Amino acid sequence: MDFVDSGLYRDITDYAHGTPAWVRHTAEIGTEAGLLVFVALFVAGWWRARHSGTRAFAIAVLAPLATAVAYVCSEVLKSGVTQERPCRAVTDAAPSLAECPPHGDWSFPSNHATIAGASALALVLVRRALVWLTAPLALLMAFSRVFVGVHYPHDVAAGLLLGTVVAFAVVRLGTRPAVRLAEAMxxxxxxTARWFTGPGPETVAHAVPPYATHRRR
Known part of the structure; x- marks a missing residue:
């Protein structure tokens, strides 16, 4: 099956070469920087969930695991499709801004886009308000892979879809056993186990003043 959408790829990479140098440089490092942001959000989500209910904590711990599973699925699919990188396959295209990966490091789907999609969805399951940060970040990370010339547009679209579907499935299927494990820990x-899981929700006992029980005669 021919996956090549070289026309759109050429348009994007031609546009990339016409952008200011700082934009090109930002795009080159942006994907890796975005991954670090997601890692920081995973850690923050876990730390915050230590003082939350067991279910919330279980989902926070499952979030990075779901992302890892999505990455493995991407690698398996990539090995089966064996699509060549556009920076090597598309003739007359502008040179890629990033170094073209070696032959055998296949193009479809994009691992970075898969990780971005999985991370974004998993973090939203941890805390819904994060959608305003994680969704735009995932889209920018995915687009940057085409912008720098190492992926076709359909590579990153498939990666985003694969990542979100796998992450949702892992969290959905893993929540119940993760809750039981967290309760046991x-x-x-x-x-060490108690420190990792945290104390759970803090309950504040409101003492009733002694005089409140006395009725005024």
Whole structure:
């Protein structure tokens, strides 16, 4: 099956070469920087969830695991499709801004886009308000892979779709067993397990003043 959408690829890479140098440089490092942002959000989500209910904590821990599973699925699919990179396959295209990966590092789907899609969806399941940050970041990361010339547009579109579907499935299927495990760890006598899971929701006891029980005669 021919996956090549070289016309749109040429249009984007031609446009990329006409942008200011700082834009090109930002695009080259943007994908990796975006991955670091997602890692930081995973850590922050886990730390915050240590003081949340068991279900919220379980989802926060499953989020990076779901992303890792999506990456593995992407690698398996990539090995089966074996599509050549556009920076090597598309003739008369502008040179890629990033170094073209070696032969055997296949193009479809984009691993970076898969990770971005999975991370964005998983973090939204942790905290819905994050959609305003994670969704635009995932789209920008995916587009940057075409912009720098190492992926076709359909590579990143497929990666985003694959990542979101796999992440949703992993979190959905894994929540119940993860909740049971988290409950066991929070009840464990091992201090490391209790530190990792956190104390859960803090309950504040409101003492009733003694005089409140006395009726005024």
């Amino acid at each position: 929070r009840a464990s006598s091992a201090s």
